[in-house]
Amino acid sequence: MRIERLHRRLVGRTWELTLDLLDAQGLAEARTIMRLMSCFAPAPFPIDLLDVDILSSTALFPPMQLADRLDRALEALVSLSLLDVTEVLNSYNGDDEAACLVAHPLVLEANAHWLRDAETRERVAIWRAAVQLLEARDDLIPELPRHRSWWRLLVPHVQTVVSRVPADDAEVLAQALQLGLSVFTHLWFDEKVDEASDLATLLKERSTELNSDHPVRLSIRHRHALAHLDREEAAAEYSDVLAAQLRELGRDHPETLITRHDMATVMEEKGALAEAEAEYRAVLEDRRRVLGPSSPYTLVTHSALAELIRKRGHTEQANREYGNIAHVIANEVDDPSFLPLHNRHQLAHALDDQGRFEEAERDYRAILKELEEDGATNTILYRGLKKCLSENLSKQNKHADALREYEELISVIPPGEPEGVDLLDMYHRHGDLLRYAGEYERAVVEIKKGLNLRVVNADENDSVVLQERHCLSHALESLGQYEEAEAELSSVVAAYSALLGDEAEKTREAMYCLGLLMQSIGRWSEADRLYEVVLAAESAALGADHSDTLVTMFKLTQVRLSSGAITAEVAIETFRKLLSLQTSLCESGSKRIAELRDEIFRLRSKKRRPNA
Known part of the structure; x- marks a missing residue:
């Protein structure tokens, strides 16, 4: 340990001598840049954040020709290996590369050690500038998927600032914690729940240095409850936080609306569905007015309301609400993947119900891709969505694509009779898809599998058996096996007629199909x-x-x-x-x-x- 400490001191002294050399060359900005960099993590730091306007507004740099002097100082730091430049793919500009600075951890540690021992005025100025630099791109909303790659770059730096920023400047501490809340939002919407929970713990520890009714501290209490507390504890914490937010911020403040939404969620979880629906409606109305109908938060509340209405058994009304959400998304939202998966699933169903098949197909595929990337292909949700996509493609007469998706679904079903899988329905559906795709011989084999499975425990006049035999007759007809098709269908017609009567829908359908068969082979009478x-x-x-x-x-x-x-x-x-x-x-x-x-x-x- 003694040798390691000596090594660190030697490294620090070496880099200080290098910075002294740059001072002598008229590049005093180099030392200040390294002091600033020591506030951040030893991870790629976007050069875009070194905003000249922000830096010139501080007392740390002389304003004259600052852009040129900063460029020269950075070039010198890179040439002396105090900093390195790297390119990081998938910046907020899309597929472009973001140029980033990287410093060795020991170099940053040496500068951080100096900063801790610096005079208060200079230390506060450095930390204030560091926080302002991280705030430079606050226009990149952390909830939106298109900004996630940018926020992923910021995560380690904001976490480092939150953990290290001194408490002797309450304003800078509050700004740093507000940045921490933005990163929490990014992580939560990006479904990095464990990372978000760890950050919530850190934020709560640091927020105790703010006044108890400070708005940022209230928001942190809410996020900590969301990430860590069980339903009863969270309900009590939300209630306490909401009372303070109503007093300090007002009913319409975005943070108050977040807590009100989660209070409605707690009501729903407790089974108070009518009360939860009323509160969701109230929050939705206020969020539409304050944030606009296309805000991620407005759409989250609207989706929660639609799902609750569906849960209460009002399917038609729920579908209308999902249809309204789909309309807003189609016209005002680039990427709705910030919504929970189950809500996006229902939105795709709503598009299907409205006959907007191509849009529904796009949404089904997007959700399936996310599940595949997360390794969740052996889940009920994944299998259900694969089936929905196959049915959607059939409606678009994309029969080959529908068959391919369904056979991929079959390939991920575990052996036996797994939960959520109706094997009879699977054989039936597969047989139909094979028939629509023109693979009649395979269709006959698959339909017979279902029939053989069913007749083991069912009467020959069972409704499902009769339906399967009806489908089998069409597959046989497509193969030109008219006698076999006639025999199957005639038997189905006789059974339906005896059981249900000639006016029943099933009887009429089967008899009509038998008529079509007779017509197709010229048996007019x-x-x-x-x-x-x-x-x-x-x-x-x-x-x-x-x-x-x-x-x-x-x-x-x-x-x-x-x-x-x-x-x-x-x-x-x-x-x-x-x-x-x-x-x-x-x-x-x-x-x-x-x-x-x-x-x-x-x-x-x-x-x-x-x-x-």
């Missing part, structure tokens, strides 16, 4: 009979003018035209009437309208051709 039954059932259940009923009438007319039971003129007239009705019921781009128009055009063209 069977198709005619099936469509007649479906038409009567739909007229009774839905009404004669329902869009589904009109589709069945269209198919029945096609069959009768093909069998020669009616003429082309009669078919065209029927199709025209159906088109008029469907146009009043469906959107202009509807497939049902397009099919009718195409069929009318085809028949008219055929009549015009010679020898037709």
